[in-house]
Amino acid sequence: TNRVRVEPQTTSAAPSFADDDDVKNNSRRLRLLDVPGVGNPYFRRCEGINGDRAIIGQREVVNFASYNYLGLSGHPDVSAAAKDAIDRYGTSVSASRLISGERPVHVELEAALAKLVGAEDALVYVGGHATNVTTLGHMFGPQDLIVYDELIHDSVLGGAELSGATRLPFRHQDLAGLDALLTRRRGDHANVLIVVEGVYSADGDVPDLAALVALKKRHRAFLMVDEAHSLGVLGKTGRGVGEHFGVDGRDVDLWMGTLSKSLASCGGYIAGSRKLVEYLRYTSPGFIYSVGMPPSNAAAALAAIQVMQREPERVTRLHERVKLFLSLAREYGLDTGTSAGSGVVPVIVGDTLQAIRLSGILMDQGINVAPMIYPAVANDGARLRFFISSLHTEEQIRHTLETVARELSRLKRDFSGSFEVMT
Ligand code: PMP
Secondary structure (H helix, E strand, C coil), X not given: CCCCCCCCCCCCCCCCHHHCHHHHHHHHHHHHHCCCCCCCCCCCCEECCCCCEEEECCEEEEECCCCCCCCCCCCHHHHHHHHHHHHHHXXXXXXCHHHHHCCHHHHHHHHHHHHHHCCCEEEEECCHHHHHHHHHHHHCCCCCEEEEECCCCHXXXXXXXXXXXXXXXXXXXXXXXXXXXXXXXXXXXXXXXXXXXXXXXXXXXXCCHHHHHHHHHHCCCEEEEECCCCCCCCCCCCCCHHHHHCCCHHHCCEEEEECCCCCCCCCEEEEECHHXXXXXXXXXXXXXXXXXXXXXXXXXXXXXXXXXXXXXXXHHHHHHHHHXXXXXXXXXXXXXXXXXXXXXXXXXXXXXXXXXXHHHHHHHCCEECEXXXXXXXXXXXXXXXXXXXXXXXXXXXXXXXXHHHHHHHHHHHHCCCCCCCCC
16 A cells, blocks of 8 residues: 655644655656656646547547447547536535435436346446445455455455455456365355456456356355456446356446446446445435535436447447457457457557557557556556447557557667666
């Protein structure tokens, strides 16, 4: 964990966060990130709508750095729904939904989400990250066990820590290891929760949900699936990892997802049994002590679901584009790791500096893709992470992979020295 620690001052001088070791380390890392000739790859300022293209520094570039998987952010119907909601309800509901913040659009969105994932009911929260933190922190306690894939998202780690439950990671996608772990530890705990992602956000691989359901039943455990990157992406009609594996939605105890990716909005949801959602609706701290979701966000997500269902060809096209991207990347000998048909395709470079450099070179050539480096991934696992959208054309994908392959081999030839990793 990364807590700011300022030593108590012995003099009368006022304490300053600038004296904290973590704050100093961060400044040092930022200086290292500023690669000569390339610049800092983060916080690039974009104009317009980030779809298959983005406008950065007054230049239009091909964009692979946004999770607008179905191109619904910027869709006229989605934008119109948000604007209508503002005209009707203003920009804030100005209260917790429990008090006077509830609007019809919240309820309609929750019904649509529940139906989409095949659960009885759903509840929306103002942030995806906050949804995981508050739900896990609230529902589990010191007598419980939370087991999670070692690559699980930060928000799950935060919620699990807050709960005070015993926390145990299992090796990425190692269901036999998970099985053995539960055999050893199940008996010691009241409740056991297994947490996985529908699509892992750094690698783009997909867990075997059918096997996980069988496993959780055998061990009398609960199963939570974070669908941040699988809703709208997996399944023939974009209904997520459940549809992909033909799993009954009721066999997953906690469906979690975000509205910020395929659904072109902002917020998170939990879907599950009617009783569970009712309990959360009246007790979940991040819900009852937080303002209701802005109606414009709820309306945008609801409209996005409607467009997705009306135009299933968006999902089909996304699948085709992903397939093309993966097959071309492999033809060029690029390392796409375990990516398996999702909208996330990494090109693993290994060395941190080379990943940052490659991202800068691609930007110069009109391609926006973000590097992912330590500590987000392993020290030697630096990569460019491509988010594919249904908006991408075949031509954009062909051109991008040709450029990536050429520039990566040039980079490997010219800069073979490695980089002292920042810790
Ligand atoms: N879960 C996962 C797996 C994520 O990748 C993310 C963010 N990218 C979140 C939760 C948090 O969602 P949000 O960005 O909507 O807060």
